[in-house]
Amino acid sequence: MAEGSINTETLIGLLRLMGHDIRAPLGSLISTNDMLIAGTYDPLTDKQMHAAQRMKRNSRRALAIIDDFITYVKAEAADLIPYSQPFDPRAELETCVHQVKPSAEEKGLLCDLLITDSVPQQLVGDAALIRQVVTALLWNGVAFTASGSLRVESDWSVASGWSMRFRDTGSGISSEDAPHIFEPFFRGQERPQVPTAGAGLGLALSAALVKLMRGQLTLESTGAAGSTFCLNLPIPCA
Amino acid sequence: MIKVLVVEDDADLVETYTDLLTAHNYAVTSVSRASDAIAVVTKLLPDIILLDMNLPDNSGTVVISLARQYKRLAHTKIIVVTGYAEILQKRNYISLRVDLILRKPVQNDTLLQKMSELLTPAVI
Numbered sequence: 001m002a003e004g005s006i007n008t009e010t011l012i013g014l015l016r017l018m019g020h021d022i023r024a025p026l027g028s029l030i031s032t033n034d035m036l037i038a039g040t041y042d043p044l045t046d047k048q049m050h051a052a053q054r055m056k057r058n059s060r061r062a063l064a065i066i067d068d069f070i071t072y073v074k075a076e077a078a079d080l081i082p083y084s085q086p087f088d089p090r091a092e093l094e095t096c097v098h099q100v101k102p103s104a105e106e107k108g109l110l111c112d113l114l115i116t117d118s119v120p121q122q123l124v125g126d127a128a129l130i131r132q133v134v135t136a137l138l139w140n141g142v143a144f145t146a147s148g149s150l151r152v153e154s155d156w157s158v159a160s161g162w163s164m165r166f167r168d169t170g171s172g173i174s175s176e177d178a179p180h181i182f183e184p185f186f187r188g189q190e191r192p193q194v195p196t197a198g199a200g201l202g203l204a205l206s207a208a209l210v211k212l213m214r215g216q217l218t219l220e221s222t223g224a225a226g227s228t229f230c231l232n233l234p235i236p237c238a
Numbered sequence: 239m240i241k242v243l244v245v246e247d248d249a250d251l252v253e254t255y256t257d258l259l260t261a262h263n264y265a266v267t268s269v270s271r272a273s274d275a276i277a278v279v280t281k282l283l284p285d286i287i288l289l290d291m292n293l294p295d296n297s298g299t300v301v302i303s304l305a306r307q308y309k310r311l312a313h314t315k316i317i318v319v320t321g322y323a324e325i326l327q328k329r330n331y332i333s334l335r336v337d338l339i340l341r342k343p344v345q346n347d348t349l350l351q352k353m354s355e356l357l358t359p360a361v362i
Contacts (some may be wrong), residue, residue, distance in 0.1 A: 016322075019321065020292070020320075020321035020322055021321070022321075023321035023341075023342035023343055024246075024248040024250075024251050024321065024342060024343075025248070025250065025251075026342075026343050027251055027254070027342045027343025027344065028248070028250040028251045028253075028254045028343075030343050030345075031254045031255075031258060031343065031344075031345075031346050032254050032257070034345070034346045035254075035257060035258060035261070035346065038346070040257065040258070040261045041257075063343065
């Protein structure tokens with residue numbers, strides 16, 4: 001291949017192949033490690049169990065980084081097409097909160113979900129993409145909040161669609177970092193405080209997916225009392 | 239004992255499936271090529287086929303076609319395990335005529351639970 005000849009289509013094709021090929025070895029690694037932890041082979045000592053748990057965490061983290069990266073490139077290249085199907089917004093939000101709650105509670109953080117009556121029983125949009133964005137925003141909150149709480153507030157209107165606010169009580173984002181937080185692999189002055197945090201792609205990926213769904217994701221406010229991200233998706237009720 | 243035919247060309251992944259499934263009392267037979275799967279499947283009459291689609295000699299679809307034409311395999315559940323996210327779209331369940339499509343890597347608990355659900359007759 002001549003220097004400089006790689007185009008977006010080729011790159012996405014290569015990434016797709018890489019994404020496929022890496023899943024077999026990662027699958028084997030994750031499953032075998034889970035069997036070690038489950039005692040399928042032999043019981044582990046405490047020290048071995050601790051090491052196996054570390055492998056478990058990091059093998060899943062590696063998978064998340066690969067998945068996020070491929071999805072990010074595809075989203076940026078508009079190679080992902082959002083599906084429009086009816087879904088239950090309450091159930092989706094609850095699932096996302098449920099996913100991060102154990103890690104939040106481990107840090108002593110309260111997790112609140114407030115869904116107003118304005119949110120219909122069914123909305124029409126790509127539930128999988130929305131779930132990915134919401135989960136990434138929640139993980140971001142868990143990763144960068146040392147104490148206090150995470151709160152998700154959700155409402156809907158005909159005019160503006162589905163809005164969600166993600167409030168945390170972290171130490172805020174510095175004015176130097178704030179303009180860059182939606183850039184891929186940006187690492188600001190703050191470091192995530194949970195080992196499950198990904199590669200610095202969460203916010204960039206979220207922004208790319210939201211753009212794909214013709215929505216908006218903004219950092220509404222930040223300061224010593226915490227940060228608030230605002231997500232708006234112009235999706236109708238079913 | 240419930241018979242599982244694993245059709246997968248990644249040797250480590252085959253060993254992993256075998257360790258997991260034998261630990262849960264499944265009888266596992268494995269092959270790495272579509273042609274070997276075709277040769278074995280009508281003799282083995284497995285209860286479940288765990289099938290990778292991207293095999294060295296052919297696509298996994300040839301195994302599905304054979305299994306769906308052969309009356310003695312009418313009871314056989316087919317689970318496609320793939321690394322390609324695109325195959326996961328639900329319409330493929332119909333066009334591929336399989337019972338389930340899972341994306342690699344599959345969590346051990348998920349695989350065991352899904353297999354168990356497929357083997358349990360639905361209660362109406």
